[in-house]
Amino acid sequence: MLTICKCRQFATIPSLANSFPVKCLPLSSLVKETLPIVLEIAGGLTEAKGILINTFLELEPHAVNSLSNGKTPPVYAVGPIVKHEGDDRDAGSDGSKNYRDIMEWLDDQAPSSVLFLCFGSLGSFRSEQVKEIACALERSGHRFLWSLRKPSPSGKLKSPSDYENLQEVLPEGFLDRTAKIGKVIGWAPQVDILAHQAVGGFASHCGWNSILESVWFGVPIATWPLYAEQQFNAFYMVIELGLGVEIKMDYTMNLQGDDEIIVNADDIIKAIKHLMEEDKEIRKKVKEMSRISEKTLMPGGSSHSSLGRFIDDIIENLS
Known part of the structure; x- marks a missing residue:
């Protein structure tokens, strides 16, 4: 009841x-x-x-x-x-070359050093929110792999697409300034990325498949739910289990793109630092749940x- x-x-x-x-x-x-x-x-x-x-x-x-x-x-x-790395891999919109490029970049990173940002099949943000995320990533100084998707036109409930030119939505000079620590991509082979030893944190929309994949591969999660039951999932990971940290737990994406709530860079940075630097207990708990x-x-x-x-x-x- x-x-x-x-x-x-x-x-x-x-x-x-x-x-x-x-x-x-x-x-x-x-x-x-x-x-x-x-x-x-x-x-x-x-x-x-x-x-x-x-x-x-x-x-x-x-x-x-x-x-x-x-x-x-x-x-x-x-x-x-859950899917496992290499299982029926989706080549994505850019094909196998894009996949190899992503995995080779991860191969060059230190273990558990990369924050992976990916927000699901409908997960995308308008330009103002994208700039806040970019500002947070640059200021945090942490290595990152960001799956950045282009929203569908307002009023149309369609899956996001890849940007033809990332410069049109990112802050001027962002890609150059972060070239040594970060990589911005479109489509992402999520399972293979989470399975990679370089990944130490996962900023996610908290869809249930993503929750299970983060647990299976032992990657702590930063919660940014967007729609459906994802707010519930975020609460469960942060409050009930202590397996994640909150970026925003009661965020609701307006699928029409109107009046979008903006999460500011300071709040995003706080969550990134908590996840990647400060809370070693979460990392231990996630690894233990992975073994279980x-x-x-x-x-x-x-x-x-x-x-x-x-x-x-x-x-x-x-x-």
């Missing part, structure tokens, strides 16, 4: 150990036009014979246990199901056992 305290604007959610800020709920659950759809979908899940989830018990113990009370269909946590995630898929692991129960239950229902 979801309990919301309107006076304090916090919600009590059984799957979380901490009170959850209402402002971080998905917009679809806060808007009267879309809330009935959300409730209908959620209600429909109660009619299922079982729910297969791409997570693992050790990552979301409160969630798995709260849904295993006999009042809901059986829940089977069988994750993390691998064990869950091995015989005797929680996800391996959960998958076995799932198969057994299917066979039982068919007999």
